[in-house]
Amino acid sequence: MSGLFAGLGIEGPVVAAPMAGGASTPALVGAAARAGALGFLAAGYRTAEDLAAQVRAVREGGAAAFGVNVFAPNPVPIEAGELRRYAERLRPEGEPYGLDLGLAAPVDDDDHWGAKLELLLRDPVPVVSFTFGLPPGDAVALLRRQGVLVLQTVTTVAEARAADEAGVDGLVVQAAAAGAHSGTFTPEVWPREVPLPQLLGEVASAVRLPLVGAGGVGTADDVAAALGAGAEAVMVGTALLRADESGASAVHKAALAERSTVDTILTRAFSGRPARAIRNGFVERHHEAAPVGYPAVHHLTTPLRRAAAAAGDADRVHLWAGTGFPHARARPAGEVLSGLAAKA
CATH class of the missing domain: 3.20.20.70 (Aldolase class I)
Known part of the structure; x- marks a missing residue:
């Protein structure tokens, strides 16, 4: 070449x-x-x-x-109060896994x-x-x-x-x-x-x-x-x-195969900066409210995403995918x- x-x-x-x-x-x-x-x-x-x-x-x-x-x-810094508000919004998402996202300490690195x-x-x-x-x-x-x-x-x-x-x-x-x-x-x-x-x-x-x-x-x-x-x-x-x-992850691979008729969307819901994913329940619930703030939002949602992936919960994990994923x-x-x- x-x-x-x-x-x-x-x-x-x-x-x-x-x-x-x-x-x-x-x-x-x-x-x-x-x-x-x-x-x-x-x-x-x-x-x-x-x-x-x-x-x-x-x-x-x-x-x-x-x-x-x-x-x-x-x-991309995020004001502490705004991060806390998003964490409170996400609190119910972590409950099935014993996670209290509302208590998460802000992390920037x-x-x-x-x-x-x-x-x-x-x-x-x-x-x-x-x-x-x-x-x-x-x-x-x-x-x-x-x-x-x-x-x-x-x-x-x-x-x-x-x-x-x-x-x-x-x-x-x-x-x-x-x-x-x-x-x-x-x-x-x-x-x-x-x-x-x-x-x-x-x-x-x-x-x-x-x-x-x-x-x-x-x-x-x-x-x-x-x-x-x-x-x-x-x-x-x-x-x-x-x-x-x-x-x-197995849940990610399965979603790519099973959700081929579902749209992808650019969202900040998982990380606080634009990322394209297959629409799932988490995106639908939080896309509009997600703040700009990276890597703080990424670190906030990481424990939830890991737990969801381990449990095979495709509704609470980031299903990254480009538009050609089918x-x-x-x-x-x-x-x-x-x-x-x-x-x-």
Whole structure:
């Protein structure tokens, strides 16, 4: 493959996206590598020690080319009273599991940013991508000096220009149709919902960086359309959630299969920043009332979501999914990636 990933030994144009929270596993990254594709580990919600163990597992599995995605610090503060009001609203949701969300202490953190950056500088991986905002300071320059290919997730032309000025090697252009969290730099504003090919065209007209398209990709035709709009590669996540190597929970995988006629929605109900999920009871009850506030809202709802997932309660767990989720199938990841690249 020429262009952005030249020299990495990548054969196909489809990239396995990072999916924080457990879906992205070393096994999934390894399967992508065996299929001639680039796979990403998700550093989000992991400690640096956990991430180091996953990187080690990928290398021991034989994958030479792979990436790591890191949440760049971009906190959205929430007033303490507003968080308490939302916690009180959610109190009945936790009662079946013996959780009193109304007593939860506010938590704000940077997702172990410093320790993860230190790890990636000390033990570089081939590709690092950033999401939620631009990395602070000289992080991009330091990584590139170590020979790391640095990508930045963007959702608008303005973000693309800012990333270009920061000196990254390429952009992951994420449309609002993407599942899970939007990479928007401004989570207080709902992402503009335009088709991925249109967004790629707008970004390509504004910057000269190589582009990777992402968001709502579920078929080989979707991949071909993104490539035709100027992307050098196409990143897919939701399409891999039901794959054999995916670490998604059983309740999440089942919902993807069983709720194929249900809409997805961008909501802040689970985390305080926009994320696309299948509509379920929790979304219906709290979408309109959900405040802006990340990571405080994320930490507030995490115990509930874990308990619900363990109990198989699809009505109280985040069912992250892009608009192409009805095309997700239970099969080996290599077959999914090869099928998506069939018309490239």
